[in-house]
Amino acid sequence: MCYLRWAAVRISSASFQKPHRLELMRRLPFFSVLLCLLFCLSCVKPQADYRPTTTIKDLMDSIVDPAADTIWGSVAIINGKETKAPHTEKDWVTIRRSALQLAEASNLLQIPGRHVAKPGERNEQGIELQPEQIERLINQDRQAWISLAHGLNDAANLAINAAEAKDTAKVLESGSQIDEACEHCHQRYWYPHSAQSTINQSNNK
Numbered sequence: 482m483c484y485l486r487w488a489a490v491r492i493s494s495a496s497f498q499k500p501h502r503l504e505l506m507r508r509l510p511f512f513s514v515l516l517c518l519l520f521c522l523s524c525v526k527p528q529a530d531y532r533p534t535t536t537i538k539d540l541m542d543s544i545v546d547p548a549a550d551t552i553w554g555s556v557a558i559i560n561g562k563e564t565k566a567p568h569t570e571k572d573w574v575t576i577r578r579s580a581l582q583l584a585e586a587s588n589l590l591q592i593p594g595r596h597v598a599k600p601g602e603r604n605e606q607g608i609e610l611q612p613e614q615i616e617r618l619i620n621q622d623r624q625a626w627i628s629l630a631h632g633l634n635d636a637a638n639l640a641i642n643a644a645e646a647k648d649t650a651k652v653l654e655s656g657s658q659i660d661e662a663c664e665h666c667h668q669r670y671w672y673p674h675s676a677q678s679t680i681n682q683s684n685n686k
């Protein structure tokens with residue numbers, strides 16, 4: 482016990498001896514350079530693995546919209562009567578494939594660095610936001626964008642389950658949830674002022 486206390490006193494007094502402090506001061510420039518180097522290294526961006534060369538507009542047009550159309554078009558009920566429904570194995574496979582495309586498209590939408598549209602592409606003036614405005618909204622609150630993409634993922638998973646269970650009623654149910662997921666996102670990012678502009682247009686007539 483006594484030996485331990487003696488050793489502790491030795492160590493603490495040793496660390497305050499003059500030569501030691503001088504030695505530290507002499508090495509100060511070396512440590513500062515080392516710190517700077519470490520800091521700079523931490524600033525170097527790691528090379529991204531994803532290559533989001535296509536745009537959100539492209540994803541909508543080439544994956545999201547056609548996949549949703551296939552699901553919506555697979556069941557039809559007119560005047561309460563089912564006039565179209567999947568029957569064959571091929572019908573169910575087609576619905577499942579489209580649902581998988583939607584589910585994975587929701588992940589593609591979240592890849593960082595993906596632009597909304599190609600430079601110079603314009604949206605309908607006065608009704609839709611322009612791509613750069615949409616991009617600003619997304620970057621301001623990425624979490625909101627991600628949770629709306631998750632909404633699409635949830636709805637697409639309902640459609641996957643419905644196809645696997647070969648359940649027509651569930652396909653129909655997933656179809657309306659998919660529709661809601663599209664609209665929730667569009668109302669926030671694509672045409673958030675469209676309701677207002679329709680009111681203004683009818684007032685101006």
Ligand code: HEC
Nearest residue numbers: 538541542545546549598612629630633662663666670671
């Ligand atoms: C997470 C957000 C989000 C979800 C979910 C989403 N969209 Fe979109 N969508 C957008 C944005 C943003 C645009 C506007 C891009 C642009 O044209 O500048 C857009 C544009 C579109 C367009 C126009 C594309 C073009 O060529 O101009 C279509 C069609 C479309 N969406 C269909 C759908 C359908 C169908 C669904 C649901 C199955 C869906 N979207 C779900 C964000 C979303």
